[in-house]
Amino acid sequence: MSYVAAVCGKGAEVNQVKEQLLQSNPVLEAFGNAKTVRNDNSSRFGKYMDIEFDFKGDPLGGVISNFLVKKFRILKHPRGERNFHVFYQLLSGASEELLNKLKLERDFSRYNYLSLDSAKVNGVDDAANFRTVRNAMQIVGFMDHEAESVLAVVAAVLKLGNIEFKPESRVNGLDESKIKDKNELKEICELTGIDQSVLERAFSFRTVEAKQEKVSTTLNVAQAYYARDALAKNLYSRLFSWLVNRINESIKAQTKVRKKVMGVLDIYGFEIFEDNSFEQFIINYCNEKLQQIFIELTLKEEQEEYIREDIEWTHIDYFNNAIICDLIENNTNGILAMLDEECLRPGTVTDETFLEKLNQVCATHQHFESRMSKCSRFLNDTSLPHSCFRIQHYAGKVLYQVEGFVDKNNDLLYRDLSQAMWKASHALIKSLFPEGNPAKINLKRPPTAGSQFKASVATLMKNLQTKNPNYIRCIKPNDKKAAHIFTEALVCHQIRYLGLLENVRVRRAGYAFRQAYEPCLERYKMLCKQTWPHWKGPARSGVEVLFNELEIPVEEYSFGRSKIFIRNPRTLFKLEDLRKQRLEDLATLIQKIYRGWKCRTHFLLMKKSQIVIAAWYRRYAQQKRYQQTKSSALVIQSYIRGWKARKILRELKHQKRCKEAVTTIAAYWHGTQARRELRRLKEEARNKHAIAVIWAYWLGSKARRELKRLKEEARRKHAVAVIWAYWLGLKVRREYRKFFRANAGKKIYEFTLQRIVQKYFLEMKNKMPSLSPIDKNWPSRPYLFLDSTHKELKRIFHLWRCKKYRDQFTDQQKLIYEEKLEASELFKDKKALYPSSVGQPFQGAYLEINKNPKYKKLKDAIEEKIIIAESCRLGPCSSNLNV
Numbered sequence: 095m096s097y098v099a100a101v102c103g104k105g106a107e108v109n110q111v112k113e114q115l116l117q118s119n120p121v122l123e124a125f126g127n128a129k130t131v132r133n134d135n136s137s138r139f140g141k142y143m144d145i146e147f148d149f150k151g152d153p154l155g156g157v158i159s160n161f162l163v164k165k166f167r168i169l170k171h172p173r174g175e176r177n178f179h180v181f182y183q184l185l186s187g188a189s190e191e192l193l194n195k196l197k198l199e200r201d202f203s204r205y206n207y208l209s210l211d212s213a214k215v216n217g218v219d220d221a222a223n224f225r226t227v228r229n230a231m232q233i234v235g236f237m238d239h240e241a242e243s244v245l246a247v248v249a250a251v252l253k254l255g256n257i258e259f260k261p262e263s264r265v266n267g268l269d270e271s272k273i274k275d276k277n278e279l280k281e282i283c284e285l286t287g288i289d290q291s292v293l294e295r296a297f298s299f300r301t302v303e304a305k306q307e308k309v310s311t312t313l314n315v316a317q318a319y320y321a322r323d324a325l326a327k328n329l330y331s332r333l334f335s336w337l338v339n340r341i342n343e344s345i346k347a348q349t350k351v352r353k354k355v356m357g358v359l360d361i362y363g364f365e366i367f368e369d370n371s372f373e374q375f376i377i378n379y380c381n382e383k384l385q386q387i388f389i390e391l392t393l394k395e396e397q398e399e400y401i402r403e404d405i406e407w408t409h410i411d412y413f414n415n416a417i418i419c420d421l422i423e424n425n426t427n428g429i430l431a432m433l434d435e436e437c438l439r440p441g442t443v444t445d446e447t448f449l450e451k452l453n454q455v456c457a458t459h460q461h462f463e464s465r466m467s468k469c470s471r472f473l474n475d476t477s478l479p480h481s482c483f484r485i486q487h488y489a490g491k492v493l494y495q496v497e498g499f500v501d502k503n504n505d506l507l508y509r510d511l512s513q514a515m516w517k518a519s520h521a522l523i524k525s526l527f528p529e530g531n532p533a534k535i536n537l538k539r540p541p542t543a544g545s546q547f548k549a550s551v552a553t554l555m556k557n558l559q560t561k562n563p564n565y566i567r568c569i570k571p572n573d574k575k576a577a578h579i580f581t582e583a584l585v586c587h588q589i590r591y592l593g594l595l596e597n598v599r600v601r602r603a604g605y606a607f608r609q610a611y612e613p614c615l616e617r618y619k620m621l622c623k624q625t626w627p628h629w630k631g632p633a634r635s636g637v638e639v640l641f642n643e644l645e646i647p648v649e650e651y652s653f654g655r656s657k658i659f660i661r662n663p664r665t666l667f668k669l670e671d672l673r674k675q676r677l678e679d680l681a682t683l684i685q686k687i688y689r690g691w692k693c694r695t696h697f698l699l700m701k702k703s704q705i706v707i708a709a710w711y712r713r714y715a716q717q718k719r720y721q722q723t724k725s726s727a728l729v730i731q732s733y734i735r736g737w738k739a740r741k742i743l744r745e746l747k748h749q750k751r752c753k754e755a756v757t758t759i760a761a762y763w764h765g766t767q768a769r770r771e772l773r774r775l776k777e778e779a780r781n782k783h784a785i786a787v788i789w790a791y792w793l794g795s796k797a798r799r800e801l802k803r804l805k806e807e808a809r810r811k812h813a814v815a816v817i818w819a820y821w822l823g824l825k826v827r828r829e830y831r832k833f834f835r836a837n838a839g840k841k842i843y844e845f846t847l848q849r850i851v852q853k854y855f856l857e858m859k860n861k862m863p864s865l866s867p868i869d870k871n872w873p874s875r876p877y878l879f880l881d882s883t884h885k886e887l888k889r890i891f892h893l894w895r896c897k898k899y900r901d902q903f904t905d906q907q908k909l910i911y912e913e914k915l916e917a918s919e920l921f922k923d924k925k926a927l928y929p930s931s932v933g934q935p936f937q938g939a940y941l942e943i944n945k946n947p948k949y950k951k952l953k954d955a956i957e958e959k960i961i962i963a964e965s966c967r968l969g970p971c972s973s974n975l976n977v
Contacts, residue, residue, distance in 0.1 A: 098145065098153065098356075108152045111345070115145065115156055117230035118341045124183060124227045125334050126163055129176040129215055132573055138178070139163035139334070140380065141360045142554060146353045155347035160338045161380070161550050162543075164373050165331040166502060168207060168251065169323050172369070176212050178330075179223065180248055181205075187224025188245075196249040197281040207255035207326070235344035243522040247333045250285050250523075253278055254326040257297070259318040270312035271298060287519030296510040297321055303509070320501075321508055328507045329515075332526040357561050359384075359554075364489045372502040375494050376547050378487055379422045379430075383551050385415050385488050387558055388565065403654030415488040418461050422485075423548060427455045430544045437504050437542055445481070445496045452483055461486040490587070505543045567592055607660040611637050614658050618669055620676045644672070854880060858887070865895045 102112060126139040140161030146154045167177060176182065185193075185200050193200065202213045231241050256278045259271040273279055273294060283290040297318055302309045313321060347353065364381050365374045422429050432455060436448045449464065456462040464483040478484070484493045509530075515523055516530025528534065569588050572579040589595060609617075611633035619625040619636065622643040629636040637658055641651060646668075652659045660666050854876060861873040875884040903911070925931075 102147075102152055111153050111155060114234050114345045115153060117233040118156075118158065118345060120223075120227050120230040121234060121337065121341065122158070122160075124180045124223070125178060125337055126160070128167060128171070128178050129212060129218075131172065131174050132570075132575075134215055134218060134575065135179075137360060138167055140377075142557070143358045143360075145356045145358065146347045147356065148351060148353055154349060154351075154353055156345045157342055158338050158345075159550075159554070160335065161554070162373070162376055162547050163331050163334045165327040165334075166371075166373060168326050168330050169255075171209060172367070173209075174212050175209065176215070177208055179220070180227070181208055181252060182213060183220045183224035183227060184245060184248055185220075187221035192245070196246060197253065197285060198249050205252050205255055207252060234341055236340070240340070240522075243520065244333065244337070246285050246520065247329060247522060247526075250282050251326050251330050251333075253282050253285070254322055254329070257282075257322055259297075259315045259322075261315045269314045271315045271318040273297065285520070286515075286523050288514060288517060292514050292517060296508070296514040299510060300508050301510050321511060324505075324507050325511050325515075327505075329523075329526070333522075336522070336526060355561075357557065359558070364487070366490065366492050370492055370494045371497070372499050372543075374492070375429075375499075376544070378485075378489075378492060379419075380547075380551050381489070382415055382419050382422065382487060383555055386419055387555060388563075389414060400659075403657055403659070405652050405654055405659055418485070418487060421456065421459055421461055429456070430548055433499060433503050433544055434542050437500055438539065443500060445498065445500050448500055449481065449483060449496045463491075489590070489592075503542045503544045567594065607663070607666045608654075608657045610657050615640065618673055620680060621669070621672050644669075850877065862891070865898060867892070867896045867899050 098112075098115075102108060122139075122141065123135065123137070126141075127135050127137050130136040142159045142161070143156055145156045148154055171177060182202070184196075185198060185202060188196070188198070202208045203210055228241065231244075236244075258274045260274050262270050262272050276290075276294070279294060280290055282288075283293055298313055299310050300313055300317070300321075302311070365377050367374060420428065423431075425431055429452065432451050433448060436443050436451060452462070453464055462483065462485060463478075465478050465480050478493075479495075481496050482493050483496060484491055512527045512530035513532065514530070515527040518524050529540075569585055571585060572581045573584065615625065615629060615633050615636045618640055619627075619629060622640045624639050624643065625636050629639075634653065638653070646665060650661050650665045652661075660669075857876070858873065863869050863871040863873075872888050875881055
């Protein structure tokens, strides 16, 4: 995975996909790997991963398939080994707050499922690995609540191992079990959200349903422990499957484009321990199937290719393990079929009955041995126990302990426990046990572990058949986990059971290299003059001409139907060396031609540059010479113009002096003439003034005498008028005295008010403002009680003069002012010259837009008014608009 990430392209999306693919590995290793006696990080599950790439070779995503996680390790593991890494990482690396939340303690000895002799591994930091796993889960896409839910399930599995039972006898004589310390059960229920009474009953009773009948039986201590362990195994294995599915959701390809797939299988590895049980039997069966596909795709396919290509070939015998695969997976008398039959058979079923059946059916098989089989060569050897059977695999003989085969294949989880888990308020745990839903009760027996794994292996083989296989063989040099130690027997054993010896024999007897004619000719055609650079005939003829030209011995190669076969690697190496030398010669030729072209190009560029530089220099020299000539001409011209200017200046100065002299003489003469005329006029003015004064005195005397006479007459008339007015007043007072006495105040008030109003209107007649509608002047009111009358007169007068002003407009002037109004609405507060343009009348179309044919066409098409704006730097806004 690191290699794939290193060689792929880069980019934000590509880096994110690569990081998710890489970080999925620490998560799966934490939950699926464990320390064994042979490896500190041994995978306890089979994994197949499809990595999808686009046309550029960049990863798009992936899909992970897991096979047979060894959940029995939860309960028991050999001495010197550990349980799954996640338990130790959680207890070592979790914070105190998280441990308290999960009801856990750091002490490994507090948990029965954890081994103490190998809890700590040299060179392994579980706390740092826990932080790495949490970070990887975040990168892959796990939400915080999902990660906490997963850790809660792990804590529940740990605490399940601490539940212990004690026997009790009922009144009817049946044995039942009770939980010793209910504190652990209480904490498990708090973690999972299950009612304590429901889970306690599920550990003590078992309900069996058959059609319409239900039978509830009590569980003894052994059955209770079995139920507890079954729940722990199923809980952990289902959590692991959920993790794989959750990771697949995050790393799957998001785009639906055409893609290529590279499958990576990490399951190959034969297991032979001191005690081999059902898990080793299943794993070795899977390896038998993988060895079979290896044989078909390498040894068998290679020999069939020689025959298919009409190459002379001597068949080499090799061991075909199909007989072993048939022994295990045969549908009628295979070991897995008989194990399923025993699990489904009514009555008492034990591991011994299963072994007896194996001895009956497989007694004559040449790869099956037991103490009672006919093919056993150890009938008199007491080292072969009664409870074991031996299978001679392709990698060697393996002795299997039959104890636990039936239970592990059954992998039963009581329905009461499934229903209890489904009632949990913990969302993850509830989703792991869908069969616990009472609405979906299925009375059908679930498939056995062996049949499930057999179907998974068949799917895997079918998938592998569609791929082009490439094998990486890892050889372990020693069992001590140390460097620089090579155990020859161990290495030879691995080479033998990996099938490498047969592969080498077939390769040595056959041809080391084969290739189709077209790519072979394309690769080596430069080694022959006849085929270089193009060969126009068939590809095989070209290869024959090529090999004849190179004088390669005939025994070193053979021509097939569609391929060329080369026997010895040294011949291929010779071809590669010749090709390498030829490529160097061609590279030298290409370099020579390129250097010549480059030099010629450089020369032409320099020549062109020299011409350009010379042209520019000539231009510069001519410009410089012209500037010198021009400057000299300017100096000469300036001197000549200066001499001419001085000559003209002298002439002008002489003329000016002459004019000044004439002007001075004329001025003196004119002054003399003016003074003479002034004296004459003054004399005449004095004479006229004297006559006027004398005449005025005479007129004044005459006017004073007449005024005196008029004053005397006026005084006499005034005296007569005063006497007459006084007499008339007296007469009137005598006549109207009686009326003045009764209504004098009212009459005087009305008379006075009438007189005031009359005086107000008469004065208003003389103080009226102009008839301009924009004139805001209005005389002030003389009295306070006339305020409303004064305002109403102002309003009436304004309306009247507006009407008078409108009546004097012609129709054309009305249109002009309407256009002016529209222009004002458009440009009010939007143009700097607006205030100065308001008072100016709109003078029509300055641009004579009415004569424009486009404007006429637009005006005929649209009934509404058309406003056209044109920018102008000088005129006010009223002259900038054409309407």
